[in-house]
Amino acid sequence: MALRAQTGPYFGDFGGRFVPESLVAALDELSEAYELAKLDPLFQEELAELGRSYTGRPSIITEVPRFAAHAGDARIILKREDLNHTGSHKINNVLGQALLTKRIGKQRIIAETGAGQHGVASATAAALFGLDCTIYMGEVDTERQALNVARMRLLGAEVIPVTAGSRTLKDAINEAMRDWVTNVETTNYLFGTVAGPHPFPEMVRDFQKIIGEEAREQVLALTGALPTAVAACVGGGSNAIGIFHAFLDDTDVALYGFEAGGEGVETSRHAATISKGRPGVLHGARSYLLQDEDGQTIESHSISAGLDYPGVGPEHSWLSAIGRAAYRPITDAAAMDALRLLSRTEGIIPAIESAHALAGALELGRELGPESVILVNLSGRGDKDMETAARYFELLDGGSAE
Amino acid sequence: MRNVGPVIRERNEQAAGALIGYLPVGFPTLDESVEAAVALVEHGVDVLELGLPYSDPVMDGPVIQAATQQALANGFRLADGFEAVRRITERTDAPVLIMTYWNPVVQYGVDRFADDLAAAGGAGLITPDLIPDEGGAWIAASERAGLDRVFLAAPTSTDARVRQAVESSRGFVYAVSTMGITGARTDVDSAARALVARLHEAGAEAACVGLGISTAAQVAEVLEYAEGAIVGSALVRALAEGGVAAAGELAAELARGTRIQ
Ligand SMILES: Cc1ncc(COP(=O)(O)O)c(C=O)c1O
Numbered sequence: 001m002a003l004r005a006q007t008g009p010y011f012g013d014f015g016g017r018f019v020p021e022s023l024v025a026a027l028d029e030l031s032e033a034y035e036l037a038k039l040d041p042l043f044q045e046e047l048a049e050l051g052r053s054y055t056g057r058p059s060i061i062t063e064v065p066r067f068a069a070h071a072g073d074a075r076i077i078l079k080r081e082d083l084n085h086t087g088s089h090k091i092n093n094v095l096g097q098a099l100l101t102k103r104i105g106k107q108r109i110i111a112e113t114g115a116g117q118h119g120v121a122s123a124t125a126a127a128l129f130g131l132d133c134t135i136y137m138g139e140v141d142t143e144r145q146a147l148n149v150a151r152m153r154l155l156g157a158e159v160i161p162v163t164a165g166s167r168t169l170k171d172a173i174n175e176a177m178r179d180w181v182t183n184v185e186t187t188n189y190l191f192g193t194v195a196g197p198h199p200f201p202e203m204v205r206d207f208q209k210i211i212g213e214e215a216r217e218q219v220l221a222l223t224g225a226l227p228t229a230v231a232a233c234v235g236g237g238s239n240a241i242g243i244f245h246a247f248l249d250d251t252d253v254a255l256y257g258f259e260a261g262g263e264g265v266e267t268s269r270h271a272a273t274i275s276k277g278r279p280g281v282l283h284g285a286r287s288y289l290l291q292d293e294d295g296q297t298i299e300s301h302s303i304s305a306g307l308d309y310p311g312v313g314p315e316h317s318w319l320s321a322i323g324r325a326a327y328r329p330i331t332d333a334a335a336m337d338a339l340r341l342l343s344r345t346e347g348i349i350p351a352i353e354s355a356h357a358l359a360g361a362l363e364l365g366r367e368l369g370p371e372s373v374i375l376v377n378l379s380g381r382g383d384k385d386m387e388t389a390a391r392y393f394e395l396l397d398g399g400s401a402e
Numbered sequence: 403m404r405n406v407g408p409v410i411r412e413r414n415e416q417a418a419g420a421l422i423g424y425l426p427v428g429f430p431t432l433d434e435s436v437e438a439a440v441a442l443v444e445h446g447v448d449v450l451e452l453g454l455p456y457s458d459p460v461m462d463g464p465v466i467q468a469a470t471q472q473a474l475a476n477g478f479r480l481a482d483g484f485e486a487v488r489r490i491t492e493r494t495d496a497p498v499l500i501m502t503y504w505n506p507v508v509q510y511g512v513d514r515f516a517d518d519l520a521a522a523g524g525a526g527l528i529t530p531d532l533i534p535d536e537g538g539a540w541i542a543a544s545e546r547a548g549l550d551r552v553f554l555a556a557p558t559s560t561d562a563r564v565r566q567a568v569e570s571s572r573g574f575v576y577a578v579s580t581m582g583i584t585g586a587r588t589d590v591d592s593a594a595r596a597l598v599a600r601l602h603e604a605g606a607e608a609a610c611v612g613l614g615i616s617t618a619a620q621v622a623e624v625l626e627y628a629e630g631a632i633v634g635s636a637l638v639r640a641l642a643e644g645g646v647a648a649a650g651e652l653a654a655e656l657a658r659g660t661r662i663q
Contacts, residue, residue, distance in 0.1 A: 018504055018531050020461050021567070022578055025558035164467060170458065177460045178583045184558065281505040281531075282458060294480045295509030297457040 003248035009198035014314035017197040018281045026184045031199040033104045050095045055084050058214040066345035071365025078378040079215045088380030089239045090121040096207035098125035101188040108132040111190040112176040114169035115306030116148025118192030123157035133157040136175045138168040141305045148384050166299040169309045193236025194313030197284030201313050208242030216246045228372035229254040233356040235306050237313035239379035258360035260302035261329030271300035272329035273312040274320050287314040303332040304352040334359040351380035404497040406525050406550050406573040410608045413448050417660045419625035423447035424634035427486045428473030436489045438641050441650035443494040446657025454483045454502040461530040463585030465635040484522040491523030501528040516543035526550025534570035552576050557593040565604045574608035585635050598628045621659025
């Protein structure tokens with residue numbers, strides 16, 4: 001079977017539905033609505049039109065030779081999801097799920113967010129469609145992504161800082177699930193990545209796979225051939241699966257996911273789930289996760305809020321298990337260096353998340369050499385990260401930024 | 403080991419039904435959680451439900467979250483769960499169920515978990531984030547080890563899923579009283595009454611209602627139509643605020659709700 005044809009609930013040994021019974025009816029309702037929408041040309045056309053006239057699709061590709069000079073002179077091509085409305089790939093998924101929310105007749109959406117990009121995209125869709133919107137965000141993240149909190153509130157969403165557990169993305173997901181269990185009859189949960197229970201991994205992938213479908217055509221048109229390798233950062237894995245998917249059955253194209261290596265995978269402070277974790281159950285699916293011997297989730301660490309997650313989508317665990325994609329860690333320091341390098345050589349300030357993919361491309365270029373063409377998913381822009389970057393590089397006058 | 407089925411049946415013959423009390427292991431300490439559990443039984447709780455603290459408890463409200471988070475911060479290990487079961491069953495006759503999220507069982511090994519729980523004298527498991535659809539390994543292991551397995555049914559469960567919950571469970575079926583998570587509520591949903599009727603219709607011998615029950619009056623009301631009433635957050639709050647004595651006192655008060663009216 002073609003790898004592209006794989007659907008949920010299971011991707012090999014991974015995926016499934018490990019959820020409270022109270023959520024099963026809602027997940028079934030969502031699955032059925034999605035199966036119908038998938039085959040409905042009207043839904044697909046409505047979504048495509050939103051892509052064209054609201055998001056700004058297709059996003060362009062940009063070749064970056066001055067950056068590539070630092071990558072063993074490989075050709076490096078960026079897929080510019082940073083140019084989407086709201087500044088990242090997250091909008092692709094949110095518009096699909098918001099349209100679906102209208103179809104199932106619910107008036108309220110909830111979402112979790114780490115970096116705030118999925119929250120901003122959800123708040124944006126809520127404003128566009130006239131839905132009520134509540135966003136759960138770990139308190140640590142509301143502090144390090146304060147600008148996105150303001151954006152969500154300006155858009156009319158309620159932002160609830162989550163103070164439980166590690167106060168980051170995983171705890172925001174727990175809190176959003178509790179809200180959903182309680183308010184399931186009126187509320188749809190817009191999940192932000194390709195993790196979680198079925199149908200989310202498959203559905204979110206389908207809403208994101210346009211990234212790779214466009215990029216495959218664009219690279220072919222530019223270079224006359226498919227790329228040697230495709231690189232993306234992996235938090236939950238939605239931008240990565242989005243750009244990988246069109247290439248899954250192109251066996252000559254190597255696929256690389258770059259996880260957050262934090263302070264180094266030899267320390268305990270990282271979020272390199274596939275590199276360092278083992279299979280288990282978290283947030284409704286069986287997949288790789290960072291956990292201790294007893295199966296307690298270990299807190300992850302990354303300078304990037306969007307990658308600071310101890311789990312990963314089940315399709316990535318499967319692609320890793322069958323050897324179709326390779327996953328490697330990138331440290332905070334390497335990501336920040338790549339962020340500055342792209343800014344200075346090409347005038348593009350990437351999100352810190354996306355900078356992990358750029359750092360990975362620098363590595364790959366040196367390994368694969370000047371004949372290689374590397375397609376990188378630039379999943380988001382760096383505006384939201386200016387405070388972190390300013391502090392990291394000491395860019396502001398007047399001493400410490402604290 | 404004592405299974406829960408016979409105890410629930412007995413309590414429905416002698417009284418209005420069974421009172422099931424929840425406490426997390428290791429809160430406020432391992433010793434005190436054992437003392438509190440024993441005190442519950444001494445004051446009229448018929449079946450114990452011991453929660454294993456877990457890092458990502460999606461079905462739990464703030465009271466239980468705070469308690470289990472403290473237990474984890476104090477260094478709770480899975481082995482403490484088996485030890486607590488052993489110490490409690492040495493001192494009381496009440497059946498002891500473990501309430502656990504699924505990943506700790508997977509990591510321990512489903513068969514090994516079943517064997518060690520049975521060896522410790524435990525009655526079985528309540529699995530809030532395991533639905534029968536994903537429960538093949540646990541159903542096989544619990545059959546082999548003679549353990550109870552309690553699956554949940556919700557007001558939104560379809561008839562087919564209600565039937566599946568009844569057929570897959572052993573001991574009783576946990577009827578989720580309301581759409582929500584754990585936490586005391588002032589009124590227990592009328593949805594519970596309808597759900598329990600559907601469970602009986604599907605052949606359930608025992609349906610026990612949980613989520614939101616905190617007073618003797620609510621216990622009495624639930625036992626009009628269900629075989630058991632499950633109380634969690636209210637007992638945990640009593641333990642947190644007034645120690646073992648307060649938890650015992652609340653248990654005695656709740657047990658009044660099991661008297662035949
Ligand atoms: C710009 C950007 N890239 C990547 C991610 C990581 O998510 P995923 O792995 O689902 O693409 C985020 C998450 O917030 C993000 O904002």
